[in-house]
Amino acid sequence: MRILIKRGQELDILIEDGLIIRISSNITDKADEIINAEGYIILPGIFDMHVHLREPGREDKETVASGTSAALRGGVTSLLAMPNTIPAIDNLESINLLSRIIKETANTDVFIAAAITKGRLGKELVDMEALVKTGAVAFTDDGSSVDDEEVLRQAFVKAKSLNVPVICHCEDKILSNNGAVNLGIISTKLGLRGISRESEYLRVKRDIELAQNEGATIHIAHVSCKESVEIIAQAKKSGVKVTCETAPHYFSLSEEDLCSYDTNMKMNPPLRSKTDIEAIKNGLKDGTIDVIASDHAPHTQNEKDIEFDRAEFGVIGLQTLLSVSISELVVPGVLSWEQLAQKLCYNPFKIINKPKRGIEEGSVADLVIVDPGAEWKVDKKDLVSKSKNSSFLGKTLKGVVKYVFCNGELKYKG
Amino acid sequence: MEWQRKDLLGLEELSAEEIEFILETAASFKEVSTREIKKVPALRGKTVVNLFYEPSTRTRVSFEVAAKRLSADVINIAVETSSVKKGETLIDTGKNIEALKADIVVIRHGSSGAPNILSRNLNISVVNGGDGWHEHPTQALLDMFTLKEKLGRIKGLDVCIVGDIAHSRVARSNIWGLTKLGAKVTVCAPAMLIPAEIEKLGVLVSDDLDKVIRNADAVNVLRMQFERDNQEAFPKQLEYFQKFGITEEKLALAKKDIIIMHPGPINRGIEISSEVADGKNSVILEQVTNGIAVRMAVLFLVSQGKEYQDAHPH
Amino acid sequence: MPEKAKILDKEAIQRSLTRIAHEVIEKNKGAGNLCLIGIRTRGAFLAQRLSECIKHIDNIDVPVGILDITLYRDDLALAKSQPIVRKTEINFGLEGKDVVLVDDVLYTGRTIRSALDALIDFGRPKTIQLAVLVDRGHRELPIRADYVGKNIPTAKNEKIEVRLLESEGKDEVVLTED
Numbered sequence: 014m015r016i017l018i019k020r021g022q023e024l025d026i027l028i029e030d031g032l033i034i035r036i037s038s039n040i041t042d043k044a045d046e047i048i049n050a051e052g053y054i055i056l057p058g059i060f061d062m063h064v065h066l067r068e069p070g071r072e073d074k075e076t077v078a079s080g081t082s083a084a085l086r087g088g089v090t091s092l093l094a095m096p097n098t099i100p101a102i103d104n105l106e107s108i109n110l111l112s113r114i115i116k117e118t119a120n121t122d123v124f125i126a127a128a129i130t131k132g133r134l135g136k137e138l139v140d141m142e143a144l145v146k147t148g149a150v151a152f153t154d155d156g157s158s159v160d161d162e163e164v165l166r167q168a169f170v171k172a173k174s175l176n177v178p179v180i181c182h183c184e185d186k187i188l189s190n191n192g193a194v195n196l197g198i199i200s201t202k203l204g205l206r207g208i209s210r211e212s213e214y215l216r217v218k219r220d221i222e223l224a225q226n227e228g229a230t231i232h233i234a235h236v237s238c239k240e241s242v243e244i245i246a247q248a249k250k251s252g253v254k255v256t257c258e259t260a261p262h263y264f265s266l267s268e269e270d271l272c273s274y275d276t277n278m279k280m281n282p283p284l285r286s287k288t289d290i291e292a293i294k295n296g297l298k299d300g301t302i303d304v305i306a307s308d309h310a311p312h313t314q315n316e317k318d319i320e321f322d323r324a325e326f327g328v329i330g331l332q333t334l335l336s337v338s339i340s341e342l343v344v345p346g347v348l349s350w351e352q353l354a355q356k357l358c359y360n361p362f363k364i365i366n367k368p369k370r371g372i373e374e375g376s377v378a379d380l381v382i383v384d385p386g387a388e389w390k391v392d393k394k395d396l397v398s399k400s401k402n403s404s405f406l407g408k409t410l411k412g413v414v415k416y417v418f419c420n421g422e423l424k425y426k427g
Numbered sequence: 428m429e430w431q432r433k434d435l436l437g438l439e440e441l442s443a444e445e446i447e448f449i450l451e452t453a454a455s456f457k458e459v460s461t462r463e464i465k466k467v468p469a470l471r472g473k474t475v476v477n478l479f480y481e482p483s484t485r486t487r488v489s490f491e492v493a494a495k496r497l498s499a500d501v502i503n504i505a506v507e508t509s510s511v512k513k514g515e516t517l518i519d520t521g522k523n524i525e526a527l528k529a530d531i532v533v534i535r536h537g538s539s540g541a542p543n544i545l546s547r548n549l550n551i552s553v554v555n556g557g558d559g560w561h562e563h564p565t566q567a568l569l570d571m572f573t574l575k576e577k578l579g580r581i582k583g584l585d586v587c588i589v590g591d592i593a594h595s596r597v598a599r600s601n602i603w604g605l606t607k608l609g610a611k612v613t614v615c616a617p618a619m620l621i622p623a624e625i626e627k628l629g630v631l632v633s634d635d636l637d638k639v640i641r642n643a644d645a646v647n648v649l650r651m652q653f654e655r656d657n658q659e660a661f662p663k664q665l666e667y668f669q670k671f672g673i674t675e676e677k678l679a680l681a682k683k684d685i686i687i688m689h690p691g692p693i694n695r696g697i698e699i700s701s702e703v704a705d706g707k708n709s710v711i712l713e714q715v716t717n718g719i720a721v722r723m724a725v726l727f728l729v730s731q732g733k734e735y736q737d738a739h740p741h
Numbered sequence: 742m743p744e745k746a747k748i749l750d751k752e753a754i755q756r757s758l759t760r761i762a763h764e765v766i767e768k769n770k771g772a773g774n775l776c777l778i779g780i781r782t783r784g785a786f787l788a789q790r791l792s793e794c795i796k797h798i799d800n801i802d803v804p805v806g807i808l809d810i811t812l813y814r815d816d817l818a819l820a821k822s823q824p825i826v827r828k829t830e831i832n833f834g835l836e837g838k839d840v841v842l843v844d845d846v847l848y849t850g851r852t853i854r855s856a857l858d859a860l861i862d863f864g865r866p867k868t869i870q871l872a873v874l875v876d877r878g879h880r881e882l883p884i885r886a887d888y889v890g891k892n893i894p895t896a897k898n899e900k901i902e903v904r905l906l907e908s909e910g911k912d913e914v915v916l917t918e919d
Contacts, residue, residue, distance in 0.1 A: 198624040202439065204539035204561030204596060207623055273547070274540030319516055320538035322559070455809065455826040464862040467812035497812075724826070731817065731824065 016423060017044035018382070021051035028378045031421020036374055046423075048416060050382050056354050057370055058090025058379040058419060060361035061334060063155075063234060063258060063306035065327070066092075066123070068114055069107070070099025075311040075399045077111075080331065081120035083309075083398040087332040088381035090419040091122040093306075093365065096133070097156045103128040103139045108147050121419050124365060126151040126180060129168045135159045141171045150365040153180035155234060158216050160186070162223060169229035178230045178256070178364055181220045183241070184282065188212035193322050195283045199268040205322060208283050214240035221245070225253045232364055233257035235308050237282035239292035246301040256364050258304035261330060261337035262404050264293045270404075276317045276324035277402050280310065294347050303360045305353075307334040311400030328404045332396055337405060339385060339412035378418040387413035430728045433735035434546045434553040437562035438603035446604055449724055450572050456727070457720035459496055469727055470499035473530040477503045478520065479556070480536040485691055486556050486566070489715070490533045493722035502529070521545045530730060534558070539596075552729040560594050566690050567600030569721040571608065573714050574645055577686050582609035585642050589615045589671055590649025590698055593622040597690045601647060602628050613639050616671065617662045636671050637680055645686035648673050651698045664697065674700040678708060686710055748893055748901070749914040754874065757890030758787070761872050762794035764888050765841055772801040774839045774867070780856055781809045781827055784844035786907040787874060791843060806831035808842075813855035835864040841888075845903040847873040850884035875914055877901050 017040060018026040025040040026033060035042075061084065067075040077094075084092055094111070096102035102111055108127060115123045127149035131137045133156065141152060152172060158181065159165040165179075172179045189212035194200050196207025217233055221244065224231035236242060236259045248255045268284045278284060296302040310327025317324050330337075338357065342348040348356070362369040370379045389395075391405045417425035428448055438446065459467055475494040477487050487503060494501045506520070515523075517536075524532050531552040534542050539559030546553040557563040575581055586605055592598045592614045605612050606629045613631040614621065626632055633639045640646065653664050668674075673687060687699075687708045695701045704711060729735060749757065766772050772795050779788025785807040792803045809827040811817075817824065842856055853871060860869060872888035877895040893901065893916070900917045904910075 196623050198627045201622040201625055201628070202599075204559045204599060274543045315516070318518055320536070320544065321540045322538050452826050455828045458829050459812075462862060463864060466862065468858065469812035469817060727812075727826065 015042070015044040016046045016048065017042065018048045018050050018055070020053070020055075026055070026372070028418070028421075031378055033372065033374055033376055033378050036372070048382065050415075052384070052386070053415060054350055054383045054385045055372060056088070056350070056381050056383065057358040057372055058381055058417070059088050059335060059357045060091040060093075061089045061307050061309065061331060062093040062304060062361040062364065063260070064092040064094055064309045064331065065097065065311065066094045067098065067311060069110060073399070074313055076118065077114050077123065078118040078120065079397065079399045080309070080311070081118075081123065083329070083331040083396070084121045085417050085419065085425045086397050086414065088335045088383065088414045088417055089121060089331055090379050090381070090417065090424075091124065091361075092331075093124045093126050093151065093361070095155045096126050096128040096153065101128045101133050102126070102149070103131050103133070105140075105143055105147055108144055108149060112148055120424065124150045124367075126153050126155070128152065129154045129159055129179065130164060133157055135161055135164060138164060138167055138171065141168070141175060141177075145175045145177055149177070150367065151178050151180050151232070153182065153234065155180065155182045158182050158184045158186070158220075162219070165220065166223050166227060169224050169227040169231070173227060173229040176366060178232045179224070180232045180234050181216075182234050183213050183216035183220055185212045185216050188215065192283070193279060194271055195268045195285050197268065197286065199271060203271065203274065203321075208281070210238045210240055210285070213238055213282050214244055217241045218244050221248045221253055221255055224255065228254070230254040231256075235260050235263070235282060235306075236293065236296070236302060237263045238285050238289045242292045242296040242301055246296070246299070249301065256303040256360070257301070258306045259293050259297070259302050260306060260308040261334055261341070262328065264290055264297065265337050265341045266404055274321045276319070276321055277328055277404050277406060279321065279324055279326055280308070280328050280404075281326040294342070297342065297356065298347055298352075303356065304364065305334065305338055305356045306361070307331050309398075311398050312402050313400060317402045328402050329396070329398045329400055330403070331398065333391060333403060333405050333410065335381070335383065335414065336389070336410035336412040339383070340410050343385070344411055377421045379420055380418050381414060382416040384413045384415050385411065387411070389413050429733065430731060431733045433729055433732045434542075435564055435725050435729055436542050436546055436553065436555050438564045438567055438600045438607070439562065441607070443607045443609075446568070446571070446607060449568055449721070449728065450575060452728060453568070453572050453717070453720040453724035456723040457717070459723070460716070460719055465496050466498055467496065468498045470494065470497035470730060473499045473730060474528065475499045475501050475531045475533065475726060476524050476527075476529045477501065477556070478506070478524065478532050478534045479504065480506045480534070480541070481557070483535050483557070486535060489718045490554075490556060490722050490726075493719050494726055496719065497723055497726060499531075499726070517541060517544060518548045521549050525549050525551050531726060552732075552735055554725060554729060557596055559596065560599070561596050562600045562603075563596040563690075564600050565718070565722050565725055566597050567604045568725070569714055569718040570601055570647060570688055570690070571604050572717045572721050573688060573710050574686065576713075576717070577710060578644060581605065584610040584644045585613070586610050586645045586647065587613045587615055587639050587643040588647045588649065589636060589673065590651055591620045592616050592625065592649070593620045594652075595649050597647075598649060602630055606630065613643070615639050617667070619662065636677060640677055640681045640685075643681060643685060645688060646673060646681075648687065648689045648699050650690065650692065650694060653697070668697060672698055672700065673703050675702050675706075678703060678706075684708070688714055691715070743918055745899070745916045745918055747913055747915050748875070749891060751912040754890070754912050754914065757874060758790055759794050761888040761890060762791055762798055765791070765870075765872065766795060766799055768870075768887070769839050772799045772803050774837075775841060776804045776806065776833060776835065776838050777841050777843055778806045778808050778831065778856075778860065780842065780844045780852060781807060782908060783903055783905055784842075786905050787845060788843040791841075791872065804833045806833065808856055808859055810852060810855040810859055813859045815851060815855065829859070831863055835860065835866045838866045840866040840869045841872050842869060843872045845874050845905075846901050847871070847876045847884075847886050847889075848879055848901075850880045850882035853884050854882050874903060875901050
């Protein structure tokens with residue numbers, strides 16, 4: 014089976030039985046399928062390193078099968094599944110269960126992050142070594158921060174010896190005060206409890222210091238505010254092994270989008286101010302922020318179509334990750350396509366210490382072909398995820414995914 | 428002007444002209460309550476549903492009286508907040524009320540934004556009877572109506588709102604309305620009861636009542652609830668009364684004819700002394716009377732708004 | 742809207758009102774038990790003028806009230822544009838009184854129907870009579886005026902415009918066409 018990707022002025026790509034066998038100009042070999050990709054952008058398959066697949070336990074929100082289908086539609090061919098499932102991925106039994114589900118039903122590569130503490134309660138470390146041997150590539154209590162510094166310190170010590178990163182959800186729950194939106198004029202206007210910026214960045218600071226003391230590798234999840242970016246930039250300068258990610262909503266939406274109490278704008282950390290959007294964009298541009306990940310957090314209509322303060326935190330994002338990034342970063346010139354590829358495709362692999370996949374002769378075809386100029390309107394009916402809680406419903410985005418090769422297979426044609 | 432809206436969700440979204448229009452309409456309605464037969468047929472055949480998720484006798488009764496004086500049929504639904512978790516969702520409840528062919532739903536809810544959510548999902552009129560800490564537009568309208576009646580204008584007045592600003596929908600709606608109509612508004616409370624960045628709404632912030640009361644034309648005293656069961660920091664009750672309680676000693680510092688308002692129900696000896704509550708500066712009971720006129724105007728206007736007519740073609 | 746004809750000028754309006762004042766006094770055998778209720782907006786001005794005419798003739802101050810019938814309209818639910826509710830100002834009792842309702846133009850009769858409903862809510866007058874400056878016909882309800890300034894047969898597509906000093910700055914009644 015041969016597939017030839019024709020690209021006009023640029024180099025053509027010839028794929029045979031899932032392998033890229035030649036990249037050169039004007040390939041004229043016979044092929045079973047010819048893809049005309051003239052004017053399109055080709056990126057390596059995207060690695061979304063922050064995804065809640067909800068299986069096992071909340072298959073009504075999402076499953077490994079449905080989540081990875083949504084991933085493919087968004088050009089995502091690898092993802093890191095968060096461990097806050099029911100039960101949590103905190104022991105061999107649950108990780109084996111998840112591995113089996115992935116093996117049987119996943120449509121993309123799925124890496125597993127295990128919990129740092131048992132039941133994600135922040136008290137007792139999991140058996141990190143056993144979990145790494147069984148397939149965990151990172152540890153995180155995502156959804157919660159590990160409040161106990163000693164427990165987190167031990168996690169860093171252990172993670173260092175196992176050469177895996179600890180991913181930190183940075184939130185001081187006392188400071189975030191059961192809030193629903195960013196603390197400030199908007200929380201005051203809406204009459205909602207506010208989540209202070211301090212609740213995030215003070216924890217970023219603490220966690221980085223703890224990692225630094227132990228010489229461990231730390232990855233900060235979903236950075237949302239200016240101060241966090243500054244603290245991370247400073248830490249990087251002083252040589253701390255810190256990386257971080259942000260999510261598309263933090264550089265495209267602000268707290269001002271909450272004015273109609275749209276629960277699809279409710280996530281944790283919350284949408285911040287316009288100043289923060291600029292800081293996040295600058296952090297992406299100057300390299301402080303390494304990764305764009307969706308923080309795909311599916312919730313059912315019952316959990317979202319209710320009073321704002323009672324609605325769940327989180328929004329889906331696998332299918333819009335690339336398009337929002339193109340619309341908000343590449344089109345306005347914040348990032349080049351190459352920089353975008355670093356944030357979406359290459360850096361996540363580096364962070365979990367896995368070999369990066371590139372588009373080169375001899376490697377497995379794992380790539381996404383995008384029409385960068387085409388637009389699409391985000392509509393519930395086109396969202397493949399089981400849940401429809403997207404912040405971008407009704408918005409028109411640039412960049413339409415045309416073809417996705419995942420692990421050598423042409424998995425999606427748009 | 429012509430009234431367009433089918434809903435009244437808050438004063439934030441209203442223009443100064445719209446607020447003035449409601450107040451003028453309310454002035455016309457006030458006379459109805461002075462008649463021998465306190466009833467006009469304006470909403471005959473219409474159904475108003477009072478959907479109350481929080482216990483509130485005062486606001487509910489005021490809306491009920493207003494609706495009945497307009498000849499509407501009134502249905503009161505009290506939803507036990509404790510049963511909400513298991514019961515049907517807000518949107519489902521709203522759709523059921525709409526299916527009963529009600530015309531206006533007045534909602535009181537503990538969650539900020541509940542009326543906005545209802546409005547997005549229903550074609551019938553939604554009137555906010557108070558939501559969380561967000562807005563209580565009819566209360567602010569009746570406060571402004573009373574001020575205007577007493578002092579002849581809103582523009583240029585110095586109005587001080589005293590009390591738990593952070594958790595008060597009455598404060599927020601008053602701030603929106605008064606600033607839009609050109610009053611100078613000062614919020615006065617201990618720092619812990621002032622919400623974040625409130626000064627961005629165009630108000631002055633103070634924790635010195637003795638100072639700000641001197642220039643005030645009116646003080647709106649908020650109800651203090653020291654029994655709040657959440658983790659919020661709260662001042663000590665006695666200390667609060669000494670610094671922020673409206674007493675005759677405080678009035679001695681103020682203009683002789685200062686207006687004292689309170690949305691009720693009053694806590695005597697907690698935020699206001701009995702002497703002041705019953706004294707000559709108090710307009711607390713007039714506020715209650717005016718509440719009927721304002722709510723009649725609101726119910727009438729939303730049912731006549733162009734948006735409503737468009738949603739219910741004949 | 743082209744003006745077709747001037748029906749009444751300033752003097753004619755004044756003559757009509759004087760005549761109506763005489764008729765009212767005659768029919769009610771004096772002005773002692775009378776009160777006048779003008780329907781907003783022009784009816785209110787006419788009621789005030791009528792009161793002055795009566796005072797001139799009989800030297801009696803006949804109380805004048807103003808009625809806003811918006812809340813009693815039977816077309817509220819159909820209203821194309823937002824009706825504006827204005828104040829009703831009747832600062833005296835109607836119980837046992839001879840009430841003369843005053844309006845500028847009598848047409849379908851629906852406004853008068855609304856006004857009658859409203860008046861009944863203010864008490865039980867002995868009689869209610871109706872005085873209008875112009876009756877243009879086309880009644881849709883069984884209502885007739887007791888005192889008419891001028892009967893003007895019209896077509897439906899025509900319009901009667903009453904202009905008064907108090908509201909339009911001059912006194913005249915003109916016939917216009919849509």
